[in-house]
Amino acid sequence: MIKHTNTKHSSGNADSEITVVNRRLFLRSAGLATSLGTIIIAAGCSKDDHPMIPGGEEVNLGSGDIGxxxxxxxxxxxxxxxxxxxxDSFYSGAxxxxxxxxxxxxDHEIVHRDFFKAALGSNAIKGLTPNFDGxxxxxxxxxxxxxxLFEDTGVAAYNGAGRLIKDPNYLLLAGKIVSVEARHAAVIRDLINPKSMDxxxxxxxxxxxxxxxxxxxDILAAVKGFVKDMINGANVGK
Structure with missing residues (x-):
């Protein structure tokens, strides 16, 4: 389950967004403000925990490295x-x-998304439909x-999928991306709980x-409540 939102940042205008990323090679101010709960890895979730939302479609990720x-x-x-x-609309008091x-x-996530879309070409799955109602x-x-939750899950997901990648070039790129995701996870945790070891x-x-x-x-089970489409990852890496 996942989607492109209809905001000015989620589609189009990619060139200007990439330019912004090139100007900001590293996150600023990695020592600021605030904390919340732990990562909710829903290993062992049943199919009924997050039923497919009406109107969603099943999306097959494919097999092997493509998957x-x-x-x-x-x-x-x-x-x-x-x-x-x-x-697009920051929370109050940001x-x-x-x-x-x-x-x-x-900006980083847009570049990551667009990179995978370009790399996959005609093998890419469709644009998914997120469900952020909660x-x-x-x-x-x-x-x-x-x-x-998203950042911690993303790091765990890349780490778990690395062993399934057969092409060393893809593995190298995945390693570069997961290191950025880990930086995101660290700064978000520091915003939540500043000056801690969290x-x-x-x-x-x-x-x-x-x-x-x-x-x-297990990752797909954890995030399926945030996507309207049902993602079939049964053959990923096989």
Missing amino acids: VLNYAYALEQLEAAFYAKVV TDAEKAILTDIR IDFGSRAAVLGAAK FAGDDIIDMNGMDKAVAPG
Whole structure:
């Protein structure tokens, strides 16, 4: 489940958005403001936990490396759509620093989304339809809490899918993207709970000091409530 939002940032105007990203190679102000809950990896969710929303379609990600790339593309669509909606109308009380950080993240996610779409070409899945009805975009806590969930889930997803990639070039690119997603996750956690150690909490880092890795099936179960389409990832990496 995932979609392009109908905002000025989620489609079109890609060249200007990429230019903005090129001017901002790193996130600014990685030491600001606020925290929320832990990542909700819904491993073992049943089909009835998040039933397909009426009007949604089943989207098959495919198999092999194409399936893995479409899996990443689906997740990047979700993140790009979420941050486009956040930036289109910031929550009440957002500081200039928070606006700058969230805008940077939006720009990064748009580039990631468009990269996968271009790389996949005719093998790319369609533009998915997000379902953000459960998120109060006027609430700082709700927005940053959702951002934390999406970023932590994204890092775990890339880590879990890496072993399924057969082409070393794709693996290298995935490694570069997941490092950016981890930066996003860290700065969001710092906004939620400033000057704490939560940026590398034990809910996301294991006893060996490694980021957790989660299989595609569990990630798709975790995010399906945020997408109107039913995503079929049964053959990802096979």
